[in-house]
Amino acid sequence: MTSPWTIGIIGGSGLYAIEGLEDAQWIAIESPWGKPSDEVLCGRIGDVRVRFLPRHGRGHPIGPDELNSRANIDVLKRAGCTDILAISAVGSLREEIEPGRFAIVEQFIDRSNRKPNSFFGSGLVAHVSMADPVCPRLSEMAAAAVKGAKGKLATGATYLAMEGPQFSTRAESRMYREWGADVIGMTAMPEAKLAREAEMPYALIGMVTDYDCWRDGEAVDVGQVVAQMQINSQIARDAVVRFINALPEGRQSSPIDYALEDAVITAPDQHDANLIAKLDAVAGRLLSQS
Numbered sequence: 581m582t583s584p585w586t587i588g589i590i591g592g593s594g595l596y597a598i599e600g601l602e603d604a605q606w607i608a609i610e611s612p613w614g615k616p617s618d619e620v621l622c623g624r625i626g627d628v629r630v631r632f633l634p635r636h637g638r639g640h641p642i643g644p645d646e647l648n649s650r651a652n653i654d655v656l657k658r659a660g661c662t663d664i665l666a667i668s669a670v671g672s673l674r675e676e677i678e679p680g681r682f683a684i685v686e687q688f689i690d691r692s693n694r695k696p697n698s699f700f701g702s703g704l705v706a707h708v709s710m711a712d713p714v715c716p717r718l719s720e721m722a723a724a725a726v727k728g729a730k731g732k733l734a735t736g737a738t739y740l741a742m743e744g745p746q747f748s749t750r751a752e753s754r755m756y757r758e759w760g761a762d763v764i765g766m767t768a769m770p771e772a773k774l775a776r777e778a779e780m781p782y783a784l785i786g787m788v789t790d791y792d793c794w795r796d797g798e799a800v801d802v803g804q805v806v807a808q809m810q811i812n813s814q815i816a817r818d819a820v821v822r823f824i825n826a827l828p829e830g831r832q833s834s835p836i837d838y839a840l841e842d843a844v845i846t847a848p849d850q851h852d853a854n855l856i857a858k859l860d861a862v863a864g865r866l867l868s869q870s
């Protein structure tokens with residue numbers, strides 16, 4: 581029997597492929613939103629279809645400030661994904677969330693500001709809710725998978741999304757702590773917003789690699805991140821496989837599957853046909869009804 585789940589995995593820094601995929605094939609998927617980060621590795625684990633996209637491309641040629649998150653989310657939707665599990669390297673803003681721990685993200689503070697953050701706009705304006713930005717069902721399963729892989733967990737984390745590619749100043753890092761952020765990264769926004777617009781439940785596992793620069797005299801550098809990532813990534817790979825193997829046979833529908841339901845505000849006679857054509861995958865469910 582085929583599973584109702586098609587899981588999109590977005591691999592962050594240090595995670596450029598996944599293990600254990602059967603019938604695996606890298607497939608180029610075109611998007612009207614431009615070039616995605618890479619081809620999509622399509623395969624299955626058991627009877628679950630898996631679609632893996634390395635966020636920065638294989639070999640990490642694409643920086644966080646250059647990501648085309650619209651194309652990345654669009655191709656995962658085109659590849660049939662029902663749900664997305666994203667993995668990111670993150671800095672810690674809390675003493676107790678030490679490098680090596682895995683943070684299950686529950687909230688975001690979005691300070692990204694240079695990347696397009698919506699599929700919608702002039703000719704089809706839509707406002708989806710981001711009050712609860714991640715899918716609780718996926719996050720719970722992600723936490724169980726990390727635990728099963730013997731990873732140390734921090735649940736309920738707030739992720740500060742900065743633009744990058746430079747790391748933060750000490751003043752920024754201290755300010756983000758005061759704002760209540762727990763971990764920091766450069767990529768999960770606008771990715772999570774776009775996944776919501778595309779009606780795909782999204783969860784994020786942050787692999788903690790460093791303490792950023794808020795602690796006296798310390799400052800993060802790439803060497804530190806890469807060294808810690810090498811230690812973390814085997815647990816992350818194991819957790820991904822466990823997550824997929826533990827999916828229930830059935831998939832109850834989620835409210836996120838219908839996020840666009842009451843989100844569009846533009847009157848039908850003002851709709852832009854070009855934009856609507858580009859939204860064939862992202863909003864296909866809604867547009868096919870109208």
Ligand SMILES: CSC[C@H]1O[C@H](OP(=O)(O)O)[C@H](O)[C@@H]1O
Nearest residue numbers: 592593644668669765766767805
């Ligand atoms: C190599 S450290 C900075 C880099 O790592 C994170 O990327 P990702 O979320 O894709 O794992 C961070 O956001 C930066 O892009």
Ligand SMILES: Nc1ncnc2[nH]cnc12
Nearest residue numbers: 669670671764765766792
């Ligand atoms: N300290 C940090 N700041 C931003 N992104 C990161 N990714 C990993 N560590 C980070």
